[in-house]
Amino acid sequence: MSQVNIARGMRDFLPETMRRRRWVIGRVRSVFERYGFAPLETPALERLETLTGKYGEEGDRLLFRVLKRGRAASSGQADMGLRYDLTVPLARVVAMNRSLPMPFRRYQVQPVWRADRPQRGRYREFMQCDVDTVGSTSPLSDAECLAVVNDSLGALGFESFTIRLNHREVLSAMVERAFGTASLSQATEASILVTLDKLDKIGRSGVARELSARGATEGSIARLWQMLDQLEAPSSTEHRLEAAALALPERAWPALENLGHILSLTCSLGVSEDRLSFDPTLARGLDYYTGAVFETVITKPAMGSLSGGGRYDHLVGMFLGKDIPAVGVSLGLERILAVMDELHMFPPVSSEASVFVAALDAGLLDSASRLAAKLRAAGIPCVMAPEALRAKKLFKRANQMNVPFVAFIGPDESTLGRASLKRLSDGRQWTATAQELLSIILQT
Amino acid sequence: MSQVNIARGMRDFLPETMRRRRWVIGRVRSVFERYGFAPLETPALERLETLTGKYGEEGDRLLFRVLKRGRAASSGQADMGLRYDLTVPLARVVAMNRSLPMPFRRYQVQPVWRADRPQRGRYREFMQCDVDTVGSTSPLSDAECLAVVNDSLGALGFESFTIRLNHREVLSAMVERAFGTASLSQATEASILVTLDKLDKIGRSGVARELSARGATEGSIARLWQMLDQLEAPSSTEHRLEAAALALPERAWPALENLGHILSLTCSLGVSEDRLSFDPTLARGLDYYTGAVFETVITKPAMGSLSGGGRYDHLVGMFLGKDIPAVGVSLGLERILAVMDELHMFPPVSSEASVFVAALDAGLLDSASRLAAKLRAAGIPCVMAPEALRAKKLFKRANQMNVPFVAFIGPDESTLGRASLKRLSDGRQWTATAQELLSIILQT
Numbered sequence: 001m002s003q004v005n006i007a008r009g010m011r012d013f014l015p016e017t018m019r020r021r022r023w024v025i026g027r028v029r030s031v032f033e034r035y036g037f038a039p040l041e042t043p044a045l046e047r048l049e050t051l052t053g054k055y056g057e058e059g060d061r062l063l064f065r066v067l068k069r070g071r072a073a074s075s076g077q078a079d080m081g082l083r084y085d086l087t088v089p090l091a092r093v094v095a096m097n098r099s100l101p102m103p104f105r106r107y108q109v110q111p112v113w114r115a116d117r118p119q120r121g122r123y124r125e126f127m128q129c130d131v132d133t134v135g136s137t138s139p140l141s142d143a144e145c146l147a148v149v150n151d152s153l154g155a156l157g158f159e160s161f162t163i164r165l166n167h168r169e170v171l172s173a174m175v176e177r178a179f180g181t182a183s184l185s186q187a188t189e190a191s192i193l194v195t196l197d198k199l200d201k202i203g204r205s206g207v208a209r210e211l212s213a214r215g216a217t218e219g220s221i222a223r224l225w226q227m228l229d230q231l232e233a234p235s236s237t238e239h240r241l242e243a244a245a246l247a248l249p250e251r252a253w254p255a256l257e258n259l260g261h262i263l264s265l266t267c268s269l270g271v272s273e274d275r276l277s278f279d280p281t282l283a284r285g286l287d288y289y290t291g292a293v294f295e296t297v298i299t300k301p302a303m304g305s306l307s308g309g310g311r312y313d314h315l316v317g318m319f320l321g322k323d324i325p326a327v328g329v330s331l332g333l334e335r336i337l338a339v340m341d342e343l344h345m346f347p348p349v350s351s352e353a354s355v356f357v358a359a360l361d362a363g364l365l366d367s368a369s370r371l372a373a374k375l376r377a378a379g380i381p382c383v384m385a386p387e388a389l390r391a392k393k394l395f396k397r398a399n400q401m402n403v404p405f406v407a408f409i410g411p412d413e414s415t416l417g418r419a420s421l422k423r424l425s426d427g428r429q430w431t432a433t434a435q436e437l438l439s440i441i442l443q444t
Numbered sequence: 445m446s447q448v449n450i451a452r453g454m455r456d457f458l459p460e461t462m463r464r465r466r467w468v469i470g471r472v473r474s475v476f477e478r479y480g481f482a483p484l485e486t487p488a489l490e491r492l493e494t495l496t497g498k499y500g501e502e503g504d505r506l507l508f509r510v511l512k513r514g515r516a517a518s519s520g521q522a523d524m525g526l527r528y529d530l531t532v533p534l535a536r537v538v539a540m541n542r543s544l545p546m547p548f549r550r551y552q553v554q555p556v557w558r559a560d561r562p563q564r565g566r567y568r569e570f571m572q573c574d575v576d577t578v579g580s581t582s583p584l585s586d587a588e589c590l591a592v593v594n595d596s597l598g599a600l601g602f603e604s605f606t607i608r609l610n611h612r613e614v615l616s617a618m619v620e621r622a623f624g625t626a627s628l629s630q631a632t633e634a635s636i637l638v639t640l641d642k643l644d645k646i647g648r649s650g651v652a653r654e655l656s657a658r659g660a661t662e663g664s665i666a667r668l669w670q671m672l673d674q675l676e677a678p679s680s681t682e683h684r685l686e687a688a689a690l691a692l693p694e695r696a697w698p699a700l701e702n703l704g705h706i707l708s709l710t711c712s713l714g715v716s717e718d719r720l721s722f723d724p725t726l727a728r729g730l731d732y733y734t735g736a737v738f739e740t741v742i743t744k745p746a747m748g749s750l751s752g753g754g755r756y757d758h759l760v761g762m763f764l765g766k767d768i769p770a771v772g773v774s775l776g777l778e779r780i781l782a783v784m785d786e787l788h789m790f791p792p793v794s795s796e797a798s799v800f801v802a803a804l805d806a807g808l809l810d811s812a813s814r815l816a817a818k819l820r821a822a823g824i825p826c827v828m829a830p831e832a833l834r835a836k837k838l839f840k841r842a843n844q845m846n847v848p849f850v851a852f853i854g855p856d857e858s859t860l861g862r863a864s865l866k867r868l869s870d871g872r873q874w875t876a877t878a879q880e881l882l883s884i885i886l887q888t
Contacts, residue, residue, distance in 0.1 A: 004494070004536055004539045004540055004763040004764070005491060005494075005540070006487065006490075006491075006536070006540065007487060007489045007490055007491045007494075007524050010487035010489055010490075011487060012484070012485070012486050012487070012537050012540075012541075013483075013484065013485040013486075014484065014537075014541070014544075015482035015483055015484060015550065018482075018483035018484060018485060019483065021485075022483060033796040033825050034820045034823070034824075034825045034826070035820065035825070035826070035827075036795070036796055036797035036825050036826055036827030036828070037796065038459035038462075038795065038796055039457075039459055039462035039463065039466060039796075040456070040457065040458065040459060040462060041456070041457040041462060041465075042456050042457075043450065043451060043454035043455060043456070043569050044488060044526075044555065044557070044569060045451045045454055045508075045557070045568070045569065046450075046451055046454075047449060047450075047451045050448070050449075050451075064489070064510050064511070065510065065511040066508050066509065066510050066511075066526070067508070067509040067510070067511065067522055078511055080451050082488075082510070092448055092450070093456050093458075095448045096448055096449070096450065096456075097456075097458070100458075101841075101844055101845070103830055105827065106459065111488065113488070113489070124489070125487050125488060125489065133830065136830040136831065138809075138830035138831045140809055140813065140828060140830045140831075141830045143813070144828065144830075147817075151820075264810060265809060265810060265813050268809075268810040268811075268813035268814045268817065269813045269814075269816065269817050270814075270817035270820075270821065319448040320448070351480070351482065352477040352480055352481065352482055352483075353480035365582075365584055365709060365712075366708060366709060366712040367712075369584065369587070369709050369712035369713045370712045370713075370714075372713065373591075373712065373713050373714035376478045376479065376595075376714075377714065379478070380478075381477050381478045381479070381480050382478070382479070382480055383479075383480030383549065384480070384584060384588065386547055386577065386580040386582035386584045386585045386588075387580065387582045387584075397545075400545055401545070
């Protein structure tokens with residue numbers, strides 16, 4: 001017998017875990033629908049050429065590649081890959097369906113796959129929950145992303161979290177001012193931003209070391225800290241935006257104005273102002289973002305960001321040859337579940353069934369089946385014991401299953417045309433007709 | 445610009461299709477839960493050795509193979525494959541989780557992938573909806589599969605369908621009697637059954653031709669027809685079972701008794717007797733079935749079977765080295781959807797949103813956002829127009845979106861601190877406070 005195993009980095013979700021996942025997804029989905037986002041699903045497999053070149057070098061390396069139909073592994077011909085995120089498939093759908101009414105506002109809840117090195121809390125298959133608005137440059141579309149995150153986390157019971165917000169142009173202008181224009185190629189700018197994004201983790205000294213290693217002068221690094229001090233000094237987001245307008249070159253002003261609009265609209269959509277923070281160091285996932293970028297953090301426990309997103313006005317254009325603006329946000333379901341688990345935020349989950357129905361004698365399975373059918377027809381979920389059980393075993397199993405009721409038919413009940421019902425919470429027991437037992441269950 | 449395309453044999457599900465799929469899955473799932481089946485999900489990717497050798501030669505050919513992490517396509521090293529069905533992953537889960545309480549009754553609704561040649565109505569990714577009971581040999585577990593199919597199709601609005609039932613041992617005994625024991629190897633028996641399974645499609649003459657080509661004598665084929673005539677003559681299932689007991693060797697009697705129990709329990713579970721049919725020619729998917737087999741057909745339109753299943757008492761043993769009995773059924777969601785589409789069985793589906801909220805002027809987006817927030821907080825799903833719209837365009841778009849209400853704020857409304865609401869069904873219009881409009885919407 002060969003050892004049986006699940007594939008590396010993969011997980012099975014047994015019933016108890018599934019109930020929690022389904023509860024969370026149900027809550028999130030109902031927020032998505034309250035904002036009028038429409039459901040979309042795309043296939044797990046995409047043509048390789050759709051996926052490659054969209055996620056950066058590292059992303060290309062992490063694509064799972066699938067062999068062509070009927071090819072032996074040794075032929076090595078792969079022409080498809082597994083979905084890496086939900087954004088690139090959305091861009092493909094928009095490019096292929098030119099008659100979609102714009103703006104196209106969709107939500108999508110599906111797994112994605114990444115050939116990452118598995119480690120604690122990092123899996124190769126994980127669920128993403130995304131909303132995106134395609135075909136609008138309005139800051140209201142950005143604001144709705146933030147409001148959806150706020151309401152989703154609220155619906156799950158999160159109370160203290162911060163939605164951090166920045167803009168690609170603010171970052172770019174800041175780097176330009178600190179390091180000088182002339183010497184700054186695109187690649188260098190990107191690598192500086194990647195380093196800057198680690199500020200939370202490695203602090204200023206760590207970032208300075210990395211920047212020096214990349215050839216930045218001490219003077220430019222000092223200018224960067226000075227600028228950040230200036231931008232981060234004010235405690236209110238409004239004053240921070242004003243400070244940024246003073247510190248940054250004119251090219252950053254439209255971006256700052258855009259952020260101001262987004263923040264104001266987000267508050268109008270009902271998000272408390274103290275949950276929003278303009279953070280000039282936030283630099284997340286720069287691959288396809290072109291405007292506002294955002295993420296959500298909670299401080300306890302430290303789990304990284306629970307959501308991330310931003311505006312990407314050129315991605316659809318990579319497929320279509322014509323740009324269509326878009327903005328979206330992704331909720332990190334796995335992280336959210338991990339935090340909720342650590343903070344004991346799940347409501348008690350129970351089994352699907354309300355009643356465990358059994359026959360005490362093999363000849364009574366038909367009678368027990370008729371009883372179960374009657375309860376199920378009234379909408380009461382029942383689990384039946386497939387084999388006849390003795391009373392003692394019956395109650396033992398019912399306790400393990402965590403059902404509120406046990407219903408059973410033994411020879412005594414059968415003779416009378418009745419069944420017995422026991423409520424496990426208080427041990428109370430009734431012997432009556434199926435119809436009467438049904439009423440008792442419905443009244444509890 | 446390279447041409448953008450979806451991968452071959454794959455489909456996107458745009459919102460209207462998604463709503464129908466979600467409606468059907470929701471109905472089916474609620475039946476599964478009423479029977480107390482618990483949710484399970486397994487990963488899309490399984491180790492190749494888990495998948496191979498379970499689905500027959502043809503199945504092995506249809507597995508999508510995935511390259512090892514970080515390997516270039518040219519290295520040709522595949523060690524994982526995409527899930528081909530939900531039954532083998534279940535068997536792996538049971539073998540790996542020895543402490544699962546038995547019987548383990550689970551449902552699973554997930555896509556599966558097969559590298560079939562794409563053609564009309566056949567896709568490479570499709571959804572399966574399965575229930576299985578593992579750890580019980582009781583005919584009640586088989587009967588519950590049939591009752592779940594009956595109730596699921598009923599919940600979707602199907603009225604006339606037939607659940608056909610047979611038993612692996614009945615088939616085997618019938619072939620033995622017609623073709624003789626001595627000359628019959630396992631392989632030949634299987635190939636005869638595969639041919640026999642085509643009776644519906646190619647008729648007796650077609651089956652006879654194929655059997656002759658495989659070396660069957662005219663005499664043995666005549667014996668087969670004679671036996672079938674005997675078995676199929678009685679119109680009631682009860683009499684058919686009696687006829688089979690007369691026509692078949694003694695080794696088939698326990699199987700016939702088992703079928704009798706399953707049928708009786710299925711009726712006790714509330715399934716109408718005239719929907720059940722003992723069909724001695726039914727031979728479906730023999731790879732891992734060991735006992736009862738079943739499928740569901742509707743005659744109009746002719747769409748093949750809407751569900752299939754059976755007992756497979758040795759599959760878990762292939763992983764565990766120790767047999768654990770199991771029985772299950774799979775609803776063919778894609779076929780069910782196709783039939784429902786053809787028969788116009790879907791209820792009217794509407795957009796997620798009840799209200800389309802817009803500002804008539806860019807400066808009023810904040811006011812419109814506050815209005816939308818108020819409605820959403822009361823549970824009313826709203827779509828906002830991200831840009832300000834003129835009234836004419838606003839109503840045009842609302843009609844396209846098929847929402848019942850439009851709410852808007854223009855300069856007039858803004859001055860009064862009010863908003864306007866129009867009901868599209870009758871054109872009635874109100875101008876009032878947000879709170880008043882909310883009451884009007886809730887009362888409609």
